[in-house]
Amino acid sequence: MKSGKVLLVEDNPDEEELARIAFRRAGLDSDDVVVAHDGQEAVDYLFGSGAFSGRDVSQTPKVVFLDINMPKMNGLEVLKRIKSNEATALIPTVILTSSDELSDQISGYRFGANSYVRKALDFKEFIENIILMRHYWIDVNCTPTEKSSRP
Template sequence: MATDKKIILLVEDNPDDEALTIRALRKNNILNEIIVARDGVEALDYLFATGSYAGRDTGKQPQLVLLDINLPKIDGLEVLKRIRSDDRTRTQPVVILTTSSEQRDVIASYQLGANSYIRKPVDFEQFMEAIRQLGLYWLVLNVTPPQPG
């Protein structure tokens, strides 16, 4: 995994959660490059090579997007909607990783085409375990369609 440098796009505005998620990934030997976007706009800029990411090759998309729902500027559900409505990212694996366990968020996420919905546990040990399984499944076991273009 470390050699092919597959990218994980972590969309997270809370620096604590960002640090904990990165630690959980690293402790579970997930050594992919991690790009952090701290709001919805930054995430879309990265995916569609606009703004501060202008010029990035959109043919190379992340292997996995970990997307929070409550985000500044553009929220996670809107980001997901735009990912699914663009040909470049239509098949992009997106896992919702959020604190909310509200049913309406779960339903809305799946309706908008989320691949998975993970509730961040408060307990860090459970959080580590969730990230371990998530990494194993989405980065190792899961086969993704070839990148368009």
């Protein structure tokens, strides 16, 4: 069974590659992970604009993993856009960042983040965290945007 798309919003190529490795180890096919390299690209993907015009926006990601510090549009601005639009407001959005700033945590939750996770500096711990998040957000969590498989 397809587990649904994950939108990873990450501008650092090294951290993107680590996340891709972690997602593969967590059982996600590379086709299930879409990467946006900055905040504007994430918004374009979600709303079918820019390079993604014509994309079927009814096919929303099952979860968005969102970095905060990015070019063009920071993650908190992206979060505000996601949560303020009826079409995307219910998509679980996890801030996945290296920021340990209390102000970022407070802003993240105020703007509607479903979770705030600091990127582990240790590779093994990072992989374990991604596996846990993948399991929770893809396998366990139920969102009202999903079609029920129940009769």
